[in-house]
Amino acid sequence: MEYRILKNVKGPADVKKLSESELVELAAEIREALFNRTTKIGGHFGPNFGIVEVTIALHYVFESPKDQFVFDVAHQTYPHKMLTGRAQAYIDDEHFRDVCGFTNPVESEHDMFYIGHTSTSVSLASGLAKGRDVLGKKGNVVAIIGDGSLSGGEALEGLDFVGEMDTNFIIVVNDNEQSIAENHGGLYKNLEELRNSGGKCENNLFRAMGLDYRYVEEGNNIAALIEAFKEVKDINHPTVVHIHTQKGKGYPLAEKYREDWHYAMPFDRETGKHLHDYSGESYSSIFAEKMLDKIEKDKSVVVVTAAIPGVAGLSQEVRGKMGRNYVDVGIAEEQAVAMCSGIAKNGGKPLFVTTATFAQRVYDQMTQDVSLNSNAVTMLLFSASIYGMGDATHIGISAMSMFTNIPGVVFLSPTNKEEFGAMLDYSLEQNEHPTIIAVPNDGVNSAEYEVARDYRKLTYQVCEKGEKIAILALGDFFAIGQKTAKYIEDKTSSKVTLINPRFASGVDKELLDELIKTHDVIVTLEDGILEGGFGQKIASYLGSKDVKVLNYGFEKKFYDAVPAPVVLEECRITPEKIFEDISSC
Amino acid sequence: MEYRILKNVKGPADVKKLSESELVELAAEIREALFNRTTKIGGHFGPNFGIVEVTIALHYVFESPKDQFVFDVAHQTYPHKMLTGRAQAYIDDEHFRDVCGFTNPVESEHDMFYIGHTSTSVSLASGLAKGRDVLGKKGNVVAIIGDGSLSGGEALEGLDFVGEMDTNFIIVVNDNEQSIAENHGGLYKNLEELRNSGGKCENNLFRAMGLDYRYVEEGNNIAALIEAFKEVKDINHPTVVHIHTQKGKGYPLAEKYREDWHYAMPFDRETGKHLHDYSGESYSSIFAEKMLDKIEKDKSVVVVTAAIPGVAGLSQEVRGKMGRNYVDVGIAEEQAVAMCSGIAKNGGKPLFVTTATFAQRVYDQMTQDVSLNSNAVTMLLFSASIYGMGDATHIGISAMSMFTNIPGVVFLSPTNKEEFGAMLDYSLEQNEHPTIIAVPNDGVNSAEYEVARDYRKLTYQVCEKGEKIAILALGDFFAIGQKTAKYIEDKTSSKVTLINPRFASGVDKELLDELIKTHDVIVTLEDGILEGGFGQKIASYLGSKDVKVLNYGFEKKFYDAVPAPVVLEECRITPEKIFEDISSC
DSSP states (O other), X not given: OOOTTGGGOOSHHHHXXXXXXXXXXXXXXXXXXXXXXXXXXXXXXXXXXXXXXXXXXXXXHSOTTTSXXXXXXXXXXXXXXXXXXXXXXXXXGGGGGGSOSSOOTTTOTTOOOOOOSSSOHHHHHHHHHHHHHHTXXXXXXXXXXXXXXXXXXXXXXXXXXHTTOOSOEEEXXXXXXXXXXSOOSTHHHHHHHHXXXXXXXXXXHHHHTTOEEEEESOTTOHHHHHHHHHHHTTOSSEEEEEEEOOTTTTOHHHXXXXXTTSEEOSBOTTTOOBSSOOOSOOHHHHHHHHHHHHHHHOTTEEEEESSOGGGGTOOHHXXXXXXXXXXXXXXXXXXXXXXXXXXXXXXXEEEEEEETTGGGXXXXXXXXXXXXXXOOOEEEEEOOSSTTOOOGGGOOTTHHHHHTTSTTOEEEOOSSHHXXXXXXXXXXXXXXXXXXXXXXXXXXXXXSSOOOSOOSSOOOEEEEOOSEEEEEEOGGGHHHHHHHHHHHHHHHSSOOEEEEOOBSSOOOHHHHHHHTTTEEEEEEEEEEESTTSSHHHHXXXXXXXXXXXXXXXXXXXXXXXXXXXXXXXHTTOSHHHHHHHHHTO | OOOTTGGGOOSHHHHHTOOHHHHHHHHHHHHHHHHHHHHHHOEEOHHHHHSHHHHHHHHHHSOTTTSEEEESSSTTOHHHHIIIIITHHHHOGGGGGGSOSSOOTTTOTTOOOOOOSSSOHHHHHHHHHHHHHHTTOOOOEEEEEETXXXXXXXXXXXXXXXXXXXXXXXXXXXXXXXXXXXXXXXXXXXXXXXXXTTTOSSOOHHHHTTOEEEEESOTTOHHHHHHHHHHHTTOSSEEEEEEEOOTTTTOHHXXXXXXXXXXXXXXXTTTOOBSSXXXXXXXXXXXXXXXXXXXXXXXXXXXXXXXXXXXXXXXXXXXXXXXXXXXXXXXXXXXXXXXXXXXXXXXXXXXXXXXXXXHXXXXXXXXXXXXXXXXXXXXXXXXXXXXXXXXXXXXXXXXXXXXXXXXXXXXXXXXXXXXXXXXXXXXXHOXXXXXXXXXXXXXXXXXXXXXXXXXXXXXXXXEEOOSEEEEEEXXXXXXXXXXXXXXXXXXXXXXXXEEEOOBSSOOOHHHHHHHTTTXXXXXXXXXXXXXXXXXHHHHHHTTTSSSEEEEEEEOSSOOOSOOHHHHHHHTTOSHHHHHHHHHTO
C-alpha cells in the first residue's frame, strides 16, 4: 500500500487542504492502515472502522488543538491519531509500539486526556469548557461519545449538567446501534425512534436534558458530516449532533458480527480467522460452564454483567441458555451492583461479573447499597492482577486496596480452579455477607492441597508446616510462594511454612499468634498494590510482636504496559530477592 | 396534642379503614408529630412535611410489605415510619431514639434497605423486581424518588435500565422543585415544562427513557393521589407517576425558605429561630471566607459542589459573590470531579468540596479522570472523622483507606486552621498532582508549631524531639497525640517525640530511618478505619526493622451513631490505654 495522501498528512492543517475526492481517498487509506495494524497486532476494530469519516470531517472543520476534542473511552481514536502526526504507528510495523490504544496527552497535544473507561467524555469536556470560559479563552469544545457509553451514570450526569450550560459545547453522538455487545436500556428505544424519524420523533432524550439537537443520517458520508459540523462550529450554546454510523464499516464480517469484531486479535484478512489459537481451558470458560449448570438447577441465581459478557465467557449462546437469569444492564456498573442488592434482598442469588478496573465505579454501591445492608451479593473480578497487564487505563492491581477495607465485605483469593469453584459455591449459597472473588490470572492450575467448602470463618490454610520462616502467598501468587519456599529450603535445609491465606480481607489472628511462637520472619505475597492491601494488615497486627514482617506487592504507581516479569523483578518478588531480604533482616 | 387517629394506626391496615376526612385529619396529626420531634431534636424538615399526603395515599392503596416501597435517600420517611408502627418515636419524646433518620430493615419489615445516599432507589428497587420475578413472587415494587435525586448517575442508570424491563414497576417522582439547594441540570427544564403542561409537553424525559408516564398536579391532595395510585397498582410494565408537591408544606417559613428548611436544628415553632447558637468560627466559615478572597484575586479559581453548598459555608450570599467561579452541579459527584479535571487541564484551579461519605462515589473519577492525568484537582473533605458521627449511612471514617492508596493522589491532613489555610494555598497554586485535604473535625485550633507553605516533598514535621517513644499523630488526632505525649512524659520522666505527619498518603522513609536509631516504639494515631489507612503503611515499612509499631485507628465495621468518646475508648485511643500498650510490648 502506498498511502499517497495519508503519508503527507502531518497534522490537521494538511487535512483541510484536501479536495472532497481526496478526503474520500484518505478514508480508504486510513482503513488500509487500520487493517495493517489490527491484522498483525490486534486492537479495537469495529469502533475505529466506523468512525473514519467522522474523524476526517472533525479535523476538516475544526481547528485542533485550539478546538478541543474529547473522545469517549478513546478506543476509537486510531484515525484521529493518524491525522495528528502519528500515521507511522499504523502504516509502519516498526512503529506500532509508538502509540497506545487510547488518547494520551504525552503522545500529542491533540489528545486532551489519557482515558480508557467509558462515559467520561461529556463531563471531562464540560470542564474544558468551564476552564476556557473563566480564563477568557476561545475555541470549540467537542465531546465525541458512542451510543453504548450513553447509559453510564457519569455520561448521563454530564449530559444533564451541560444542558444547563450557557456556552459553546458540542456533543457528537456516534450512534452505531451497538455497545460492546448489544445495547441495553430504555434510552435505546428513543435512539431508534430518532434514527427512524430522521431526528423528528415526539420525544427526544437530548432535548429533554436541555440540549439543542440535530441529526445526520449518513454518518459515513464525509460531505454530509462536514456540512453538519460547519453548522455547529462556534455555536453559543450546547448542542448534540446525532450521527448514524456503521460499526466495522468497510469489513463485511465486522459489519455483520459486531460484537465479535468490537476488538480483534491478530487475524487473517481473507478469512477473518485468528492467527493464533485462543481455545483451551480458561477461568472464563470454567465460570460460564459452572454458572450454566447452577442456573439449570436453581432459578434464583442471576448473573449480571455491565456490557462486558465476553470477559466472563458469556457468549451469545451461553447467554441465550441462561435466559432471564442473565442480565446485561449495559454500561451501568452502579445500576448492576445496586440491582444485585435488591435481588438478594428478595431471596435471589445475584452475581455481578466484571473486571477490577471497572469495579472502581462501584465503591459506594458495594459499601452503602450492599454491605451496609448485609445483602449477599457476589462480585467476581477478572484481571485483578499484574499478569496480562495492558495500558494504565485498565490496570486492576488496586482491587485489594479498594475493596478489602470496606466493612462487611469478604474478599476471597482462590489459588486454583477447584478452590475457585468452591468459593463460588460458598458465596452463592450463604446469605450473610457480600463476597468478592478475584479470579486467578496466571493460568489455570489444579489443587495440590485440600480445598475447603465453607468460608464462613476467616481462617488461613497451612499447606506446609515448617519453622523460622513462614510465607503467606495470596491468590495467584501462591505459585511464587511455593517456588520461594522451595528455593529457601534448598539454601537453608530448613523447612519453610507455606500458607494459603484465602481471605484478602482480614487477619487470622489465632494462626498468627501461634505462628510467631516458632517463626522469626513472616513473608506476605500479593498480586496488588501493597498500600492498603493484604500484607499491610498482617504487618500492622504483628507490629508490636517479636517477629519480622516482609510485605511483597507493587508500588503505588500507574504501571503502563510493563510486562509482569519486569514488575516482579522491580518489586523484588522473586525467590532469590526474597531470600536475600530475609537473610539481611 | 391528642393524635386521635394516628395513635390507633398500628400498621398500614389501619390506614385503609379510614374515611377520606379521617385521612385528611391523619395528615394534620402527622404534621403535628413532625413538629413535635423536629422542634426538639431537629431532623430533615422540608422533605417530610411535603410528602405526608403521598405517604398516606401509598399505604392506603398498596399493601406493604407485600408491595415494596423504596424511598430514595430515605430522609423523607418520617410519615412512613409513623404509619408502620413507629408513631411513638414522633409523638412521645421518650421514644425519639427508637428510630434512625432513614429507612432501616432492622426497625421494620416495611423498610427494604438501610440507606442515606441519594439516587439509589430505582436501581435497588429494580433488583427487588428482578428477585420477585425469578422467584415467582407477586406484588408491586414502588420506588419513590425526589426531583433533586434524579440528576445522580445511579438514578439515571436506573431509569434507563428499568425502561427496558417488561414487568410491574412504579416510580413515584416526588417533584417539589428543589434539591437541598436549588436544582441544577438541563433535565429540570423538562420537569418544569411537564408541570406547566400538566404532563403533556412535547418532550418527556421519562418517556425518552422508555417509561410509561402520568402526571398528578395536586401532590398534596390525598384523594387525587389515591386515584392515581389505584390506576397504576398491579400495572404490568414500568411507569412513572410524576407528582407535584410543596416542600415544607404546612409551615410557611419552610415553604418560603426551602433551602434553609431542608434540615432543621431544634427551633422555636412560633419564630422559626434556632434554640441553640450555631454561630462562631468553624472550618466552614473559614473556608468560605478564604475562597471568596481567593476568587476576588484570581478568576481561574472555581469552587464546585454537588448540591451541598451549606456543608462548606457557601450560603446564598457567598455563592452570589462567587458568581461564575462557583458551580453547583446538582447531585452528580462523578460529573463534579471529572469536570474539575477538565478545568485544571485548561489552566483553571478547581476545588471540589464535599463530605467524606459522598466522596465514595468518585473513586474511579479521582483515579482515572484526575490522577492518571496528573491534573491538579483539589478535593476538600468535610466530616472525614469519628467526631460528630451520625448514622452509619453517613460515616466518613473510610476516607483514608479509600483515597490514600490511589497512585498520584496527595492526601493532606491539617492539624489546625493555619495549616489548613496553607495546605489549601499550596494545593491550588501547584499544578502537578491532585490533592485531597481532610478538614479537621475536633473544633478549630490555632497552630502551636511552625506551619509549612510548601508540600511538594513528602516530609513529616517533628514537633517535639524526644527518645524511645515517638508518636505520629495525624490530622485532628494531633491533639490526642499531644495529650498522650504529656501523659507518658509524666509517667516516665522521659521526653517523647511528637510528629505531625501532615501527609496521610505516604511514608517519610528518611525520617523513619533516622527515628528508629533512637526509638524503640513508634505509635501512629489516625481518625479513620485502621485497615488501608495511614498507620499500616508505617507498620509495613518498618516490618523488617528492630522497632515496635503500634497503630491506632478504628475497627473495620459500620459504626452507627456511636458517640466519639465511646469509640475512642473501645479502640484504646486514650493516653492511658496507649501507655498501657506501650508498656506491655
